[in-house]
Amino acid sequence: MAAGKTPKKAVEKPSVFESYRTKRGKMFVGRIEDALDHTAVRRLEGKVNLLLTSPPFPLVRKKRYGNLTGEEYLAWLEELAPRLAKLLAEDGSIVIEIGNAWEAGRPEMSTLPLEALLTFKKAANLHLCQHLICHNPARLPGPAAWVTVKRVRLKDSYTHVWWLSKTADPKADNRRVLLPYGKDMKALLRTKQYNAGRRPSGHVISDTGFLKNNGGSIAPNVIDLEAAQHVPSSLLKFSNTAWDARYRAYCKKHRLEAHPARMQTTLAAFFMQFLTDDNDLVFDPFGGSNTTGAVAEEMGRRWVVVESSVDYAEGSRGRFEQIQ
Ligand SMILES: C[S@@+](CC[C@H](N)C(=O)[O-])C[C@H]1O[C@@H](n2cnc3c(N)ncnc32)[C@H](O)[C@@H]1O
Numbered sequence: 001m002a003a004g005k006t007p008k009k010a011v012e013k014p015s016v017f018e019s020y021r022t023k024r025g026k027m028f029v030g031r032i033e034d035a036l037d038h039t040a041v042r043r044l045e046g047k048v049n050l051l052l053t054s055p056p057f058p059l060v061r062k063k064r065y066g067n068l069t070g071e072e073y074l075a076w077l078e079e080l081a082p083r084l085a086k087l088l089a090e091d092g093s094i095v096i097e098i099g100n101a102w103e104a105g106r107p108e109m110s111t112l113p114l115e116a117l118l119t120f121k122k123a124a125n126l127h128l129c130q131h132l133i134c135h136n137p138a139r140l141p142g143p144a145a146w147v148t149v150k151r152v153r154l155k156d157s158y159t160h161v162w163w164l165s166k167t168a169d170p171k172a173d174n175r176r177v178l179l180p181y182g183k184d185m186k187a188l189l190r191t192k193q194y195n196a197g198r199r200p201s202g203h204v205i206s207d208t209g210f211l212k213n214n215g216g217s218i219a220p221n222v223i224d225l226e227a228a229q230h231v232p233s234s235l236l237k238f239s240n241t242a243w244d245a246r247y248r249a250y251c252k253k254h255r256l257e258a259h260p261a262r263m264q265t266t267l268a269a270f271f272m273q274f275l276t277d278d279n280d281l282v283f284d285p286f287g288g289s290n291t292t293g294a295v296a297e298e299m300g301r302r303w304v305v306v307e308s309s310v311d312y313a314e315g316s317r318g319r320f321e322q323i324q
């Protein structure tokens with residue numbers, strides 16, 4: 001080396017860094033385990049109104065993100081759960097979506113998704129407000145070996161959604177996610193005629209109980225995102241595939257792989273509308289293509305999202321019109 005020249009120091013990339021920010025939110029790249037120690041995330045402790053996420057799953061992780069087995073996965077979740085719960089506001093909620101999984105090589109369902117949810121709940125000492133099913137009838141038949149080839153199992157078409165919270169009574173209002181009334185209810189409200197009295201179930205229907213127009217029917221705990229009558233009218237715009245088209249076009253243009261396991265936009269919108277107010281803070285520790293941030297931005301919520309893959313975070317820029 002020439003005299004007087006000092007060797008160049010290798011610039012170490014921080015394990016967590018801000019990838020981009022928008023008017024309402026910030027996207028961080030890094031593993032959530034590290035991000036939870038980052039000042040920007042620690043500042044959120046006790047402030048998150050909704051933690052909405054679909055975590056990586058061991059079968060997927062095996063292929064893409066490492067080699068965690070079922071036991072290791074549960075141990076990893078067990079350690080992470082209380083750290084994530086610490087971010088939650090007193091009346092905040094955690095909503096976790098997790099799909100079904102199958103044992104390798106045989107037509108048997110894995111109990112791991114349920115064990116994972118239970119582990120998370122117990123480790124963070126949370127309340128289970130409700131277990132919902134997110135039904136997606138448009139899903140392709142699978143697992144193929146048992147459903148379409150051997151034809152010994154039915155099409156797997158739903159995911160589990162667990163709604164958890166610190167207290168048994170977190171902020172929520174089902175009037176914000178009312179579904180359009182069906183044909184019969186509309187007719188009833190028009191004609192004001194129905195049979196009152198005791199039903200075989202034992203329920204007593206009063207003379208006027210069904211005559212009040214409450215603006216829509218109460219959403220059930222099975223959410224069917226394909227059927228317009230299962231989506232609150234105010235959220236119908238999120239079922240519009242234009243949402244995803246913009247993201248996919250951006251990824252294509254920048255030669256990035258579109259995320260293979262994106263959360264349904266309508267599902268994210270449903271829970272934000274149900275469980276948060278304007279300007280509330282939404283957090284996703286496993287952001288992927290940043291469905292959570294994009295929906296939060298559109299709905300006037302603040303958001304912070306963490307994703308370990310630089311490429312997925314890069315692709316997620318395509319979900320926003322304006323990045324600051
Ligand atoms: C099921 S995907 C989430 C998809 C996302 N909800 C969406 O709509 O695109 C899980 C994501 O977690 C990321 N991930 C895996 N391990 C992680 C970790 N330790 N910290 C942060 N992100 C992680 C993966 O890269 C993957 O994108």
